[in-house]
Amino acid sequence: MLNVKKFVSIISIMIISGLVLTACGSNTSKSKITAVGSTALQPLVEETANEYQQNNDNISITVQGGGSGTGLSQLQSKAVTIGNSDVFAENQNGIDAKKMIDHKVAVIGMAPVVNKAVGVKNLSMKQLSDIFTGKVTNWKQVGGKDQQIKVINRVKGSGTRKTFEADVLKGKSAIKSQEQDSNGTVKKIVSSTPGAISYLAFSFMDDNTLQPISIDNVKPNDKNVEDNSWKIWSYEHMYTNKNIDKSTKAFIDYINSKEVQNNLVKKLGYISIHNMKVTKDANNQIVK
Amino acid sequence: MEIKKKLLRSSKETRQDKLGKSISYLSIGFIILLVSLILYFIISKGLSTFTQNNVNIWDFLTKQDWSPSSIGKDGKPEVGALPMIITSFGVTILSAILATPFAIAIGIYMSVIAPKKGRKFLQIIIEMLVGIPSVVYGFLGLTIIVPMNRHLFGGTGFGILSATLVLFVMVLPTITSLTVDSLNAVPKYLSDASLALGATRWQTIYKVILRAATPGILTAIIFGMARAFGEALAVQMVIGNATLMPKNLITPASTLTSQLTTGIGNTVMGTLGNNALWSLALVLLLMSLVFNIIVKMIGKRGSIK
Numbered sequence: 001m002l003n004v005k006k007f008v009s010i011i012s013i014m015i016i017s018g019l020v021l022t023a024c025g026s027n028t029s030k031s032k033i034t035a036v037g038s039t040a041l042q043p044l045v046e047e048t049a050n051e052y053q054q055n056n057d058n059i060s061i062t063v064q065g066g067g068s069g070t071g072l073s074q075l076q077s078k079a080v081t082i083g084n085s086d087v088f089a090e091n092q093n094g095i096d097a098k099k100m101i102d103h104k105v106a107v108i109g110m111a112p113v114v115n116k117a118v119g120v121k122n123l124s125m126k127q128l129s130d131i132f133t134g135k136v137t138n139w140k141q142v143g144g145k146d147q148q149i150k151v152i153n154r155v156k157g158s159g160t161r162k163t164f165e166a167d168v169l170k171g172k173s174a175i176k177s178q179e180q181d182s183n184g185t186v187k188k189i190v191s192s193t194p195g196a197i198s199y200l201a202f203s204f205m206d207d208n209t210l211q212p213i214s215i216d217n218v219k220p221n222d223k224n225v226e227d228n229s230w231k232i233w234s235y236e237h238m239y240t241n242k243n244i245d246k247s248t249k250a251f252i253d254y255i256n257s258k259e260v261q262n263n264l265v266k267k268l269g270y271i272s273i274h275n276m277k278v279t280k281d282a283n284n285q286i287v288k
Numbered sequence: 289m290e291i292k293k294k295l296l297r298s299s300k301e302t303r304q305d306k307l308g309k310s311i312s313y314l315s316i317g318f319i320i321l322l323v324s325l326i327l328y329f330i331i332s333k334g335l336s337t338f339t340q341n342n343v344n345i346w347d348f349l350t351k352q353d354w355s356p357s358s359i360g361k362d363g364k365p366e367v368g369a370l371p372m373i374i375t376s377f378g379v380t381i382l383s384a385i386l387a388t389p390f391a392i393a394i395g396i397y398m399s400v401i402a403p404k405k406g407r408k409f410l411q412i413i414i415e416m417l418v419g420i421p422s423v424v425y426g427f428l429g430l431t432i433i434v435p436m437n438r439h440l441f442g443g444t445g446f447g448i449l450s451a452t453l454v455l456f457v458m459v460l461p462t463i464t465s466l467t468v469d470s471l472n473a474v475p476k477y478l479s480d481a482s483l484a485l486g487a488t489r490w491q492t493i494y495k496v497i498l499r500a501a502t503p504g505i506l507t508a509i510i511f512g513m514a515r516a517f518g519e520a521l522a523v524q525m526v527i528g529n530a531t532l533m534p535k536n537l538i539t540p541a542s543t544l545t546s547q548l549t550t551g552i553g554n555t556v557m558g559t560l561g562n563n564a565l566w567s568l569a570l571v572l573l574l575m576s577l578v579f580n581i582i583v584k585m586i587g588k589r590g591s592i593k
Contacts, residue, residue, distance in 0.1 A: 039553075067553020069562075077557070093357060094559035150444050155529070157357050157554035157561060173358075178446060178528040178540040181550045185430075185525070192435060193444050 031247045033061045037071015037084030038159060039182070040201060041236040044106060044268050045084060048255050051264070059247055068092065068159045075100065075239055081248050083239040086159020088282035097282075099242060105255045106236040106270035109202040110163060111220030112213040113190050118197075120144040122214040125231075129168050131197060134175030139195060151177040152189055152198035163234040164199050166284045199232070203269020222271050228278045228286055235280070236270065327573075334570025337563040343367045348567060354531040354547070357554075357561035367564050369544070371533045373571065376543040378448055378534060379523065380516040383455035384509055387463050391512075392498070392505065395467035400479075400493055417461040426525035429454040434526055441538045446528030449537040454522050459512035466511055470504020471497060506586050514579040518572060520545035544568045 035045050042065050049061035066074075068085040072095045075083030083089075086108070089097035112128055114120060118139045123131075130136040131149055140146045153174055154161035158181065165174065180186050183204045190196045191209040202220065205212050212220050215231070224230035238252055254260060261272040279287045298306075337343050343365075351368025359365055394414075398407045433453050438445030474497050482492040498505075528540025529550055548565055555562040 065553075069554040069556050070552075073556040073558075092556060093561060094556035152444075155550045155554060156355060157551065159554075173355075176530055176532050178444065178530045179542075179550060180529065188430070189444070189446075193438065196444065 030058055030060045031245070033059065033082065033248055033251055034064070034080040035061065035071075035082035035084055035238065036064045036066055036074050036080045037082075038068045038086045038236065039065040040086050040108060040159060041084045041106070041238070044236070044265065044270060045082075045238070045255070047264055047268065048260055049251075051260075052251060052254055059251070061251065069157065072100075072239060075241065078241065081240065081245075082252075085237045085239060086234055087162050088235075088237070089239055090282040091162060100239045101242060101244060103238045103240065103252045103256070104235040104273055105238050105252070106261075106265050106273055107225060107233055107276055108236055108270055109220060109222065109225040109230060109233045110160060110199050111202065111205065111230075111232065112197060112199045112215070113187075113205060113210045114197045114213060115190055115192075115194055116209075116211050117194055118144045118147060118211070120213065121211060122217055124216050125168065128213070128215060129170070129172065132169060132174045133172050147195040150193060150196045151175060152186055152193075152196055153177050153179050154186070154199070155179045155181040159234065160199070160201070164232060167232045201269070202271075206269075222275075225271055226275050226277055233271070233280075235273075330566065330569050330573050333563060333566035334573075335567075337367065337560065337567040341365075341560045341563060343560075343564075349373070352533050356564035357559070365560055365564075367560070367567075369564075369568060369571070371531055372542055372544045372547050372568065375448060375527070375534050375541040376517060376545070376575075378541075379451045379455055379527070379543060380513050382448070382452040382537075383459055383516045384463070384513045386452065386456045387460045387512060388505075388509055391460060391463035391467050391508065394464050395471050395505075396493055396497075398468050399471040400489075400497060414461045414464055417457065418465075422458065422519060422522040423525075425454055425458055426522035429522060429526040437538060443538050444528065444540065445538075446526060446540045447536075447538045448527065448534055448541050450526040451523045451541075451543070452537070454526055455516045455519060458519060458522065459516050462515050463508045463512040466508030467501075467505050470501040470508065473504065474500045503586050503589070507583050510579055510583050510586070514576055517575055517579070518545065520549045524549050544572050548572075 033049075035049070042063060046063045049063050053059060053061055068087055069092060071080070071083035071085050072089055072092050073083075074080045076095055076099070083100075085092070089095045089100050089102065112123070120139060120142060123142060127136065127142045131142070132151060132153070134151075136142060137149055138146065139149055151174070154164070156179065160183075178189075180189065180198075183200055186198045186200055187204050187210065190198050190200075197213075202222070205220075214220065218224055218229050220230055220232075225233045238255070240248055240252070256273065258274070261274050265272050277288075281287065337348070338345050348367055348369055350370055351366070352370050353366035353368045354371065356365050356367045394410060398410050429450055433450045434445040436445070437443075437447070437450050441449070478496050478500055479492050482496040483489075487495070523543055524546035527543060527546055529542045529546050530540035531542045531547065532540065534541040548568055551561070551565050555565060
């Protein structure tokens with residue numbers, strides 16, 4: 001039989017050995033950067049990190065997904081160096097944005113997409129909002145075929161959905177409907193489901209499998225985002241703590257450099273932060 | 289003196305014995321510590337929805353509106369988990385009902401009808417089914433079952449039916465292999481006696497072997513249900529994730545697990561949105577406990593004497 005004393009001693013041994021082991025793990029001369037969060041920003045940070053590490057041997061950068069909420073809360077608890085986020089920290093419940101520095105590294109445009117067969121290419125902002133709030137339920141009400149509208153929404157709280165709701169629904173709440181958590185799945189569903197509508201980042205609309213929707217006859221493209229004639233866009237943020245160290249600063253500066261912004265950023269389907277003619281603040285107000 | 293010393297000193301074997309003992313105690317201690325930490329974490333996090341955020345536990349279990357991260361119409365966040373709880377049970381029970389007849393049929397074939405040939409071949413198939421990762425099942429469901437249901441029944445194809453069909457394939461091996469074990473455990477003299485009395489093979493299978501193996505088969509079904517109840521990824525890919533009360537089998541719905549996997553990355557530790565997800569996890573934990581207790585009860589009451 002295992003008596004209580006033995007049991008206690010076993011557990012204390014476990015804890016002590018655990019502590020010793022973790023202590024051994026750290027301490028290399030390389031300075032480490034860990035960037036966690038938004039999956040929309042992940043490809044850009046990953047690619048840039050690869051490039052950056054090739055030229056800087058003494059830095060090791062780890063990039064992980066997990067979602068904007070995870071990124072910001074990990075940063076808040078100081079578990080990571082950089083928290084990647086699609087949303088302003090001010091708009092994330094439970095995050096104290098005053099303790100963080102916001103580094104905007106790119107802009108991402110989003111557009112409504114529909115199944116090709118619905119026969120609609122343009123909607124007014126009002127119509128779009130009516131569709132997502134459930135007031136309009138058939139495509140013929142907005143000039144398409146007689147076909148039921150199937151709304152595919154994004155997961156509650158995700159950066160994409162927050163942006164879309166802020167720019168399109170303006171405070172109204174969307175009808176309860178299907179929710180999907182990745183651009184890839186949404187694309188697959190919309191392209192194969194009759195009557196489906198959803199929204200996607202520009203970089204996922206490159207082929208002809210679905211129909212991007214113009215709003216009030218403005219086409220969803222980079223140029224229209226840059227002067228805000230296309231309204232649905234958001235920043236990609238890399239948040240750090242106030243006392244940012246040198247190597248992290250250097251890495252973020254590298255992402256914001258002309259070299260990266262004009263090449264990698266564009267190649268991966270984001271919009272360069274240098275090209276923006278307007279700015280948006282955390283309350284979704286546009287400043288020229 | 290020399291001899292006394294030698295005799296009193298512990299031998300190499302004794303030391304090995306002690307070392308082995310302490311290693312196994314150490315491992316046991318570690319596992320116990322781990323389990324109790326996990327339990328503590330889930331329970332404390334799951335309860336904080338009710339203790340810190342003052343959500344009524346009854347509302348949580350019976351209300352139908354789920355949006356814990358934003359404020360609802362009455363000025364309070366909506367934390368009603370009933371649609372998810374119902375859907376989780378729905379897909380679990382349906383997939384078990386669907387899989388059980390197949391599992392019993394395969395089990396009978398493997399243990400009674402063709403023990404040698406059938407066993408080897410089917411064993412390989414079942415082990416293969418177990419080894420396939422759940423994301424692959426989900427992907428197959430998304431590319432085959434969802435479009436199939438869309439063509440057959442209209443709508444988007446996402447929903448409880450698709451989830452049930454995917455889970456059917458996933459729980460089948462679990463139920464089958466446990467059923468085979470329990471059929472094999474039926475003493476041979478029972479079936480011999482039945483055959484000697486002039487019963488046909490089918491009569492023997494139906495009236496004697498299945499009867500004697502019933503507790504084992506029930507245990508197998510419960511294990512299958514526990515697997516279905518806890519499956520997250522594959523279900524999340526085909527069920528549509530709409531936190532709506534399920535009205536039929538072909539409209540999108542959401543299970544406890546699918547809500548957890550989609551929501552956890554977008555919430556921040558300590559907020560209600562996050563705590564509410566932990567409460568869902570707590571419900572899952574309690575349910576798996578219930579499944580375990582049922583298995584224990586069946587095992588105690590139904591063993592063959």
